[in-house]
Amino acid sequence: xxxxxxxxxxxAPAPAQNPLLRVENLCMYFGGVRAxxxxxxxxxxxxxxxxxxxxxxxxxTVFNCITRFYPPTxxxxxxxNAEGRVIPLHRxxxxxxxxxxxVRTFQxxxxxxxxxxxxxxxxxxxxxxRCSIAAQALHLPALRREEAAVREKALxxxxxxxxxxxxxxxxxxLPYGILKKLEIARTLMCRPRLIILDEPAAGLNDxxxxxxAELIRRIRAxxxxxxxxxxxxxxxxxxxxxxxxxxxxxxxxxxxTPEEIQRDEGVRTAYLGNRKSGEV
Amino acid sequence: MTKENxxxxxxxxxxxxxxxxxxAVMVGLPVLSERGLLPHSFVYALxxxxxxxxxxxxxCLLLGYAGLASLGTAGFIGIGxxxxxxxxxQLELPFIAAFLATLLxxxxxxxxxxxxxxxxxxxxxxxxxxxxxxxxxxxxxxLKPTIKIELEHxxxxxxxxxxxxxxxxxxIVFSVLMLLTxxxxxxxxxxxxxxxxxxxxxxxxxxxxxxxYRLLAFVIATxxxxxxxxxxxxxxxxxxxxxxxxxxxTTSLNxxxxxxxGGAKSLWGSTFGVFMIYGIQSMFLSKIIFxxxxxxxxxxxxxxxxxxVVMFFPGGFAQIAAQLRLWLKGRLLKxxxxxx
Numbered sequence: 001x002x003x004x005x006x007x008x009x010x011x012a013p014a015p016a017q018n019p020l021l022r023v024e025n026l027c028m029y030f031g032g033v034r035a036x037x038x039x040x041x042x043x044x045x046x047x048x049x050x051x052x053x054x055x056x057x058x059x060x061t062v063f064n065c066i067t068r069f070y071p072p073t074x075x076x077x078x079x080x081n082a083e084g085r086v087i088p089l090h091r092x093x094x095x096x097x098x099x100x101x102x103v104r105t106f107q108x109x110x111x112x113x114x115x116x117x118x119x120x121x122x123x124x125x126x127x128x129x130r131c132s133i134a135a136q137a138l139h140l141p142a143l144r145r146e147e148a149a150v151r152e153k154a155l156x157x158x159x160x161x162x163x164x165x166x167x168x169x170x171x172x173x174l175p176y177g178i179l180k181k182l183e184i185a186r187t188l189m190c191r192p193r194l195i196i197l198d199e200p201a202a203g204l205n206d207x208x209x210x211x212x213a214e215l216i217r218r219i220r221a222x223x224x225x226x227x228x229x230x231x232x233x234x235x236x237x238x239x240x241x242x243x244x245x246x247x248x249x250x251x252x253x254x255x256x257t258p259e260e261i262q263r264d265e266g267v268r269t270a271y272l273g274n275r276k277s278g279e280v
Numbered sequence: 281m282t283k284e285n286x287x288x289x290x291x292x293x294x295x296x297x298x299x300x301x302x303x304a305v306m307v308g309l310p311v312l313s314e315r316g317l318l319p320h321s322f323v324y325a326l327x328x329x330x331x332x333x334x335x336x337x338x339x340c341l342l343l344g345y346a347g348l349a350s351l352g353t354a355g356f357i358g359i360g361x362x363x364x365x366x367x368x369x370q371l372e373l374p375f376i377a378a379f380l381a382t383l384l385x386x387x388x389x390x391x392x393x394x395x396x397x398x399x400x401x402x403x404x405x406x407x408x409x410x411x412x413x414x415x416x417x418x419x420x421x422x423l424k425p426t427i428k429i430e431l432e433h434x435x436x437x438x439x440x441x442x443x444x445x446x447x448x449x450x451x452i453v454f455s456v457l458m459l460l461t462x463x464x465x466x467x468x469x470x471x472x473x474x475x476x477x478x479x480x481x482x483x484x485x486x487x488x489x490x491x492x493y494r495l496l497a498f499v500i501a502t503x504x505x506x507x508x509x510x511x512x513x514x515x516x517x518x519x520x521x522x523x524x525x526x527x528x529x530t531t532s533l534n535x536x537x538x539x540x541x542g543g544a545k546s547l548w549g550s551t552f553g554v555f556m557i558y559g560i561q562s563m564f565l566s567k568i569i570f571x572x573x574x575x576x577x578x579x580x581x582x583x584x585x586x587x588x589v590v591m592f593f594p595g596g597f598a599q600i601a602a603q604l605r606l607w608l609k610g611r612l613l614k615x616x617x618x619x620x
Contacts, residue, residue, distance in 0.1 A: 069484070093489070095488055096487070097485075098486060098487035103485065104485050110481055110485075111479070111482065112471075112475045112478040112479065112482065114477075114478055115475075122468070123468075123471050123472065123475045123483075123488075126487050127487040131467075131468075133464070136463075136464060136469050137467070139463050147467075186486065
């Protein structure tokens with residue numbers, strides 16, 4: 001089964017007519033600061049999409065708008081959900097975004113430190129419980145059934161992520177690399193359609209980054225989802241991304257395949273500065 | 281033998297078993313006092329202490345699990361006390377009406393404070409709830425300086441409750457609420473509340489509605505405190521709203537202190553903390569002439585305890601107990617190893 005999913009993708013890279021995610025004219029102003037200023041781009045189904053740009057370009061702000069942590073000043077975000085309907089994501093509540101299959105990680109690792117690794121995954125499965133609070137307080141059999149189902153799923157995810165050994169360890173005090181993995185594992189608990197990774201390679205060494213690249217590919221194949229990531233590690237971006245989008249000062253600078261981006265004059269200027277002005 | 285031990289230990293961790301054990305011990309104490317083995321005032325003080333324990337477990341959920349600081353506990357207690365007085369003494373309605381009215385009012389109040397907690401956080405939330413508590417106290421003072429329920433009105437399903445009756449009622453309410461809260465902690469709801477405290481962003485990204493669970497935490501704390509106030513009126517039957525320390529910041533701080541001393545993330549630890557602060561005070565210290573003459577020293581002991589615990593055992597008595605268990609286990613293993 002798993003092998004098939006892989007080869008299927010290799011043979012026919014899904015000619016997607018509808019984009020999975022469509023960001024249109026997104027603006028996010030903080031007072032006078034235009035963090036994102038009229039940005040538009042599309043993410044195709046099943047691709048690995050990299051969002052890059054110099055520090056302060058507004059990448060994380062874009063993520064926060066998509067996942068509804070910020071209410072955009074203007075603009076629209078459309079998302080094709082599991083039923084194939086295109087929905088305006090910008091109208092969802094922040095805690096309902098996950099129900100559409102949009103999940104994210106954070107730049108500064110945000111795990112629940114006071115509970116174990118397994119329980120962290122159970123938290124991520126929060127929306128799969130149907131029991132009322134009263135039924136939960138009474139520990140009715142319905143809760144036990146649901147708990148068993150979510151737990152089984154969590155164990156499978158731990159196995160897939162290679163975190164089984166840490167199952168019952170408290171998240172507090174675990175090494176940074178493990179916590180980063182735990183954050184990614186959490187996104188896999190809810191039948192993800194779009195996984196948004198905010199600097200997944202930050203703080204990882206070269207070997208770990210290589211492992212991460214492999215992991216991201218495996219996640220896409222196994223969970224049949226689309227991945228959108230912000231990253232500063234150019235090696236990683238050029239290695240795994242199908243499409244790269246460069247933004248600078250909240251505006252779109254270039255979008256295309258990694259090769260196209262590497263050749264782009266404007267991108268080079270944005271990152272390294274203008275040679276002439278630098279000499280003056 | 282080790283297997284039996286394991287089963288025993290596992291059972292001891294289950295909330296129903298813990299609660300049943302506690303209930304069994306507490307239910308026997310009035311009988312001892314009947315036989316003259318314990319003074320009568322002891323059981324009366326024990327009832328009072330259990331009322332504070334009810335309030336403390338609600339507060340423990342709010343502070344230790346939801347990470348929300350509140351200094352409004354006293355006000356919530358006042359609401360419950362006054363509602364009980366008004367419904368049972370003024371309107372002469374049965375207990376169940378007072379119970380439902382208290383429940384309804386405290387849920388409403390909890391929802392309001394919960395909504396405010398979505399806007400204001402940390403120390404400002406504490407100050408806001410303190411202001412609310414003072415407002416309620418002044419309101420009650422203006423309404424009636426002394427509230428008193430006549431003994432004949434303290435009836436439960438037609439049966440008049442005496443001192444022992446109200447003690448048993450308090451014990452039953454405590455056990456039920458303890459059982460429900462302890463069970464809730466190990467469910468998706470409990471984990472959601474804890475997640476919210478650890479990282480509000482992660483919780484939201486995982487589909488946890490801050491509004492729902494903050495309101496829930498505040499409603500639970502408020503309802504428990506108001507029920508505590510209601511039970512106080514059934515047990516003590518009288519309260520001078522103008523001078524009673526029960527309605528002042530002292531109570532809110534004592535509950536906070538009890539939860540911190542006991543272990544902010546442990547319901548039984550919090551209960552133990554209440555026994556340390558209130559129980560020792562009313563059952564033992566108040567019997568010593570020195571403390572009777574200088575009641576301020578009792579508060580000093582409480583303060584000292586808080587300082588010591590926060591400095592050396594931030595996890596409270598629950599942490600001390602856990603470390604002690606580990607140490608004992610280590611000693612036991614060593615001895616076994618030495619024997620072989």
